[in-house]
Amino acid sequence: MTDRLIIALAQLNPTLGAIKANLDRAREARREAWDADLILFPELFICGYPPEDLVLRSSFVTACRDAVEELARETISGPAVLMGLPWREGANLYNSVALLANGRIEAVRHKFDLPNYGVFDEKRVFNAGPAPGPIAFKGVRLGVPICEDIWTEETCETLAETGAEILLSPNGSPFERNKDDVRLNLVVARVTETGLPMAYLNQVGGQDELVFDGASFVLNADRTLAWQMPMFEEQIALTEWRREEDGWRCVPGEIVAVPENEAETWKACVLGLRDYVLKNRFPGVVLGLSGGIDSAVVAAMAVDALGADRVHCVMLPYAYTSKDSLVDAEECAKLLGVRYDVVPIKEPVEGFLHALRPMFEGTPAGITEENLQSRSRGVILMAISNKFGAMVLTTGNKSEMSVGYATLYGDMNGGYNPIKDVYKTEVYRLAEWRNSLGHVIPQRIITKAPTAELRENQKDQDSLPPYDVLDTILEGLVENELPVEQIIKNTGYDEALVRRIQHMLYIAEYKRRQAAPGVKITRRNFGRDRRYPITNAFRDGR
Numbered sequence: 001m002t003d004r005l006i007i008a009l010a011q012l013n014p015t016l017g018a019i020k021a022n023l024d025r026a027r028e029a030r031r032e033a034w035d036a037d038l039i040l041f042p043e044l045f046i047c048g049y050p051p052e053d054l055v056l057r058s059s060f061v062t063a064c065r066d067a068v069e070e071l072a073r074e075t076i077s078g079p080a081v082l083m084g085l086p087w088r089e090g091a092n093l094y095n096s097v098a099l100l101a102n103g104r105i106e107a108v109r110h111k112f113d114l115p116n117y118g119v120f121d122e123k124r125v126f127n128a129g130p131a132p133g134p135i136a137f138k139g140v141r142l143g144v145p146i147c148e149d150i151w152t153e154e155t156c157e158t159l160a161e162t163g164a165e166i167l168l169s170p171n172g173s174p175f176e177r178n179k180d181d182v183r184l185n186l187v188v189a190r191v192t193e194t195g196l197p198m199a200y201l202n203q204v205g206g207q208d209e210l211v212f213d214g215a216s217f218v219l220n221a222d223r224t225l226a227w228q229m230p231m232f233e234e235q236i237a238l239t240e241w242r243r244e245e246d247g248w249r250c251v252p253g254e255i256v257a258v259p260e261n262e263a264e265t266w267k268a269c270v271l272g273l274r275d276y277v278l279k280n281r282f283p284g285v286v287l288g289l290s291g292g293i294d295s296a297v298v299a300a301m302a303v304d305a306l307g308a309d310r311v312h313c314v315m316l317p318y319a320y321t322s323k324d325s326l327v328d329a330e331e332c333a334k335l336l337g338v339r340y341d342v343v344p345i346k347e348p349v350e351g352f353l354h355a356l357r358p359m360f361e362g363t364p365a366g367i368t369e370e371n372l373q374s375r376s377r378g379v380i381l382m383a384i385s386n387k388f389g390a391m392v393l394t395t396g397n398k399s400e401m402s403v404g405y406a407t408l409y410g411d412m413n414g415g416y417n418p419i420k421d422v423y424k425t426e427v428y429r430l431a432e433w434r435n436s437l438g439h440v441i442p443q444r445i446i447t448k449a450p451t452a453e454l455r456e457n458q459k460d461q462d463s464l465p466p467y468d469v470l471d472t473i474l475e476g477l478v479e480n481e482l483p484v485e486q487i488i489k490n491t492g493y494d495e496a497l498v499r500r501i502q503h504m505l506y507i508a509e510y511k512r513r514q515a516a517p518g519v520k521i522t523r524r525n526f527g528r529d530r531r532y533p534i535t536n537a538f539r540d541g542r
């Protein structure tokens, strides 16, 4: 029995499905933490989280098991390992953690509480394990509740009742604004109920729409914070634990400051974008830079994510593109230091109009002709992507995605959208915040009235309410699922307006189903968090 343990917390960024690379990263982490007794990895680290239906493939589960067996053999020397992997037992498949020590897999525990809400679908692919007991390691009983297991009381309570002395929780907990506070409150509750200290370890990195922020921490039994690890960065923390009269205590270590508000959102968008591009092996990104706020913010995020030399901006002017837009786009590209090209779309637009003239003869010009401009830009950006390999970024913010204010197969073209879950009012705040670190977005882009420039003197506010009004209504409808009547009562807005926005939101579902994925930053992103039918005749109170 020991009275001192060094436990390494490996807050790392796995690549989903890259089992060999993740195994190598685990080996490297073990070397870095060679003096530790034990190294803890995030939930399902060997394959990355969330593996979704990949775990339904027996070859995938076998490859994970083989990799973990290989690592186990190496634990003849150096630190023991707590490693997450999918674990098959007869007909059951569990989301598990294995203790690797003395050259073998010494113990396995399974996740008891499988999350099945929001973005999570674990009951679809995993079986719930039996209530786990502690794992004995060097004479210390370690409780290993896996992520959702700490979101309810039962697992930690069982672990405490069956003699656990320290709680070590591996997590795959995706980012949402202010979620670090939610997690801290949960851990405070579990620590209070059990009287046990807990190390909370989270994955870091982007995985499709999800961003894992890390922000791991250790809370002692007296509820004092012993460690706070960084957000959005890898780190291996060597935490020292001592047995004292009233139980185990983590010796206070580093407490790093975590970003908040715009800084937190910006970093999440940047990390989500960076990992999507790098993990899918694109050489860089290309986007249409219009001289408007959305594309300017996306370009700045892309530069922060990938470096200026991997970002290509293209201005695609037409008859309605103003002189200011041309000047602002060029200025923005200069400030960002990116490659900038101008490709006029007059000829393609006129080519389409010419081809359609016999059929369209006598019809009034309108949305159809406006969309041809957006679609010509979309075709050109995709051609640049095909030719040079860079992925197209699409730039629709959450306000626009909500009400269908974007052209399908036009400005909706693209592989990824870093601001998909960011409302327009927040896009402005992000631009101001980013400029406070270094001027990259010309001020006029932030102050001028938003316009799609698809016809003479067009302004977004011709067809939409002011964005602060729109965003308030949308937050009620999307984030909070409030009844229309409640939103009218809360805000005092015109009933017809709120009903119109609800209608626009519902009839744009078909567009969102065809939209590129983008970083989730809210409680309810358009993706897995909010699964509305496309064919939907329901309207509140009608």
Ligand SMILES: Nc1ncnc2c1ncn2[C@@H]1O[C@H](COP(=O)(O)OP(=O)(O)OC[C@H]2O[C@@H]([n+]3cccc(C(=O)O)c3)[C@H](O)[C@@H]2O)[C@@H](O)[C@H]1O
Binding pocket: 367, 370, 371, 374, 400, 404, 405, 406, 407, 408, 409, 411, 451, 452, 454, 460, 510, 534
């Ligand atoms: N339920 C459904 N299921 C499947 N498909 C459906 C559908 N309803 C319509 N459609 C199809 O979709 C077409 C309409 O969609 P679409 O072609 O995109 O065109 P639409 O939504 O009619 O027009 C685009 C809108 O976005 C605005 N816009 C465009 C570009 C940029 C910006 C900006 O500020 O960023 C704003 C523009 O002012 C206009 O209000 C229909 O013609 C039909 O083919």
Ligand SMILES: Nc1ncnc2c1ncn2[C@@H]1O[C@H](COP(=O)(O)OP(=O)(O)OP(=O)(O)O)[C@@H](O)[C@H]1O
Binding pocket: 287, 288, 289, 290, 291, 292, 293, 294, 295, 296, 314, 315, 316, 317, 318, 321, 377, 395, 396, 400, 411, 450, 451, 452, 453
């Ligand atoms: N003249 C243009 N040159 C290059 N890209 C353009 C141009 N106009 C539109 N785009 C692309 O289409 C997207 C949708 O733009 P649009 O100007 O229609 O509305 P927006 O949502 O206000 O965007 P932004 O604020 O970037 O202008 C832009 O973000 C940009 O990527």
Ligand SMILES: NC(=O)CC[C@H](N)C(=O)O
Binding pocket: 043, 115, 120, 146, 147, 148, 149, 151, 171, 172, 173, 174
């Ligand atoms: N992987 C999990 O079990 C995550 C679920 C948990 N509620 C979280 O977001 O942290």
